[in-house]
Amino acid sequence: MLKEMQQVLRLIMLMGKQRQKLGLRTGGGLLLLLWTDTEVSTQKLNCTVNCTVAAAGPWCAGIQMEALQPALVRLKESMCPCVWPCNEPDPEELSAFTDLYGSLRFLLSFQVKDTRHCTSEWQAHLEAFLRTFTLANAGIQIHLKLKINQEASLREFSVKVKRRVALADQLLLTLDVTCSAPPPCCVKKGCWCVRGHPAIGGRLPLSIPPQTMEQGLFGDLSVQVVTLLTPCLLPYPNVATELTHIQVLVYNPSNIPVTGPSGFFQKLPAVLDCQELGLYRVYCSSFKDLVYSGGTVYTVEKDSWDDPEQESSLPTVQQSLLLFFFLQHSDPFTSQLTDLMATEMLIELHLEDILNNNRQALVAAVQTELRNTLKSQNHRKKQQEKLHAAAEVILGSSMSIVSSSSNMDFRNACLSRMKVCVCQVHDTHELAASLRESLWRVTSWKFVPKAKCFSTKMEVHPENDEPTTAEI
Known part of the structure; x- marks a missing residue:
């Protein structure tokens, strides 16, 4: 089901990407309705999950469902054989959504038969994916309605503090820069920064390996790194800080998170120069942490202090760092919507080969971005x-x-x-x-x-x- 949702989101995002380049409003809402029809048989429980994806608001303005028919046919073909069409949801389920965001610009329903979709672990996967999606698409408010095995729930993914950033190709993104860490009790009201300040790195061209070209991937491929350190402690230059976690998130050219474990990023800490970064040790977190947090998570281990009395006397604030990797692709010979979707699927399928083919350049780029981001923190330690x-x-x-x-x-x-x-x-x-x-x-x-x-x-x-x- 998650794979099918990614495909549907890819279709909507590719249609709305032109608005991002023009700097137009990209806010609005996304509704995901999931409900099950269960039939008990003598052998097992056949779990059929019905899914409806609806979109409304400026971010999907200009989408014409009639013009999407060729892409929808191609999309349904790629989803087979586990996906079937299903009936449209009850109009009352959509009325509250349209009251908030206006008339629907996109509506698609399908169903999948798989018992795995009825588990709490699968729901955790889905929510982690939607949270990661919202981090780089903060203008879109997501409403997730679940009715699994007669248990109903409603989750909303909205952003309090947003920041628009421009990438090298002039693509404007809206990031979630909300700082969720509560201020310490000694901080006066109104004197705590509730936002992070993203730092935009340089654009790194990526060479496409020959075996990937043989599969049909051509054009210019690049990646741009954006770092976000939270919570912000610029108003408190004397407070000691401690970096505890680094999270790596990869987004495809349509700005959708790339899911699944990455061998390249799991091995990345072993080749980083921690001494130059002012860090004692960085290692990849457990697989369970990766599943429920999205992306790849590193744990930063701190050095043991020589003076334990000094350690206990220093007020220390823990910080975390987000590393966004935004993939960008352009090919003058690829303009049809179906071709763009097929190209992105190729990029995701061969992403590990592409990353390993550019290993040296990527490691150097990550080292540079981390050094620039942590420069103020290391200066703070000296002070x-x-x-x-x-x-x-x-x-x-x-x-x-x-x-x-x-x-x-x-x-x-x-x-x-x-x-x-x-x-x-x-x-x-x-x-x-x-x-x-x-x-x-x-x-x-x-x-x-x-x-x-x-x-x-x-x-x-x-x-x-x-x-x-x-x-x-």
Whole structure:
């Protein structure tokens, strides 16, 4: 079923790709209705999954179902023998969708007989695919209605924060840059960046291997890398960060995720120069993680600290990195919709051969993009070392002044200003630990407004910073 949905989405996206190049509105809705007709036999449970795909809104404006008939015939032929036509869904199922996005521009129904489609694992696969699709098609809101074995559910995939980016071929994409990580409790309201800032890399031409050309794939093939690091901590330059995961997502020329495990990307961490990137160790996550997250996921292992006391005192925010690989293809001799669909299927079928044929160039490109993205993070680590050294000097001086004073009022005033609870401090060691924690809280979460992090004018009250100044 997932393969058939990819084919239908490919058809719609190829029809709407011209609007992306012209910079026109590409928002709207996509409705997926899936329901089962189950018949119990003496041998097994025959699960028939009916599927309806409907599209409405500007992103599919201009689609004429009559003009799509040749492509639909070709599409149904490629789906056989496991796919049959089915009855149209109840109009009431479509009414709520059309109320939101207007009249339908595309409607196609089919059914598949396969018991695997009735399992919770298959539903998890489908939802992971739709989430990945939404990341690079943030203007399209997806409504997934399931009625599997008399259990109904409704899922909506919508995006809160979007960002339009232009690739090398002037194709405009709408990315999901929403930061889902909640702000720490010490961050003031309105002072947390809720978006990521995508970095667009260079366009890398890909050579097509001879054996793939023999199968009919010609033209110019290239890939462009876009990186997205979240959550954004630009307004907090003193906070220590830790990269924990890297996720690789590959999209075909019609901007649909390429599913299935990739041997090339699973072996990629072994050839990366982690020392240059400032990372200790990167390895591919388990197969189960790959299935439910989409794409290929790497886990970043951090180095063991020499000073465990320093590690515990530093407030650290975990970050994750998305690596988008957008495949682009052009062939002046391929213009028919059916030929474009066949070409994309060839690219996906031989993608591993294409990646391995360009291994050296791809590894160098990934190394460059990671180095550029993590440059600010590595600079942040160096600043942390300087800040830690300065903090130890401040801490030592403060301890010396407070502990050597015989004036009780002066000592209590100092401890109060430094946010130290006197009733909880019983000895010098606890006093030093409390001072260290207070000092790091003040210095690490110092807020520096950044224009690109906050689109609306933000009120900054000078009086809010006075306690911080007094603490320092």
